[in-house]
Amino acid sequence: MKKIAIIEDDKGLNNGIVLALKNEKYQFDQYYSLNEAKNIESNSPADLIILDINLPDGNGFEYLKELRKKSEIPVIILTANDLETDEVMGLELGADDYITKPFSLMVLRARIEKVLKSVKVQSKNVYETGNLVFDFERMYFTRNKQEIDLSKTEQKLLRILVQNKGITLARAKLVDSIWTDGAEYVDENALSVTVKRLRDKIEETPSKPIYIQTVYGIGYVWREE
Secondary structure, eight states: OEEEEEEOSOHHHHHHHHHHHOSSSEEEEEESSTTTTTTHHHHSOOSEEEEESEETTEEHHHHHHHHTTTOOOOEEEEESOOOHHHHHHHHHTTOSEEEESSOOHHHHHHHHHHHHHHHHHHGGGEEEETTEEEETTTTEEEETTEEEOOOHHHHHHHHHHHHTTTSOEEHHHHHHHHOOSOOSOOOTHHHHHHHHHHHHHHOSSTTSOSSEEEETTTEEEEOOO
16 A cells, blocks of 8 residues: 655645545545654655645745655645746656646546556666665665665675565575576685675664574575664
């Protein structure tokens, strides 16, 4: 189920969106001011934000600008302004779509589905959890928005673990999957060394890992924060 956050001070419209669109696919968090929605990306993560521009305690454009410094949560802007310059500004600040009031709730539903589908396609090779973002296609990895330099072997290990999150992978399986260059013998210690190096780069406290956890006597498992 996808979580959608609505930041709209018009309670009638805010409630109307929820009543019209709530179903087995969506659940909603409702906010009526920017202050209420503060730190939404970390306190109550959403899959999509519906954002009004004119709010009682601030401007939605400024909120979007700050949000984009720390999150890529997709945003659909709602506004009574039909000026082309406002639409351009919203899109340039990182909005994924823009709807002018008044609008049809059927149109809003279609826009939501389109944005979520687009995000799913774009994020196929991107994994994000906590303060980590891994873009396997571009081979770009960050922790706390700082780039991490990973070797090819570390990238292979990370991808295998992430793709099998929650599943314990045996050491032998990991060795076979990572070292696929036809080598007849790979020192088992090579895996332990690679795991340690990867932990040192992505874990806040490598000695007490959150993500790459050891399952003693078997192998390793990727856990989400």
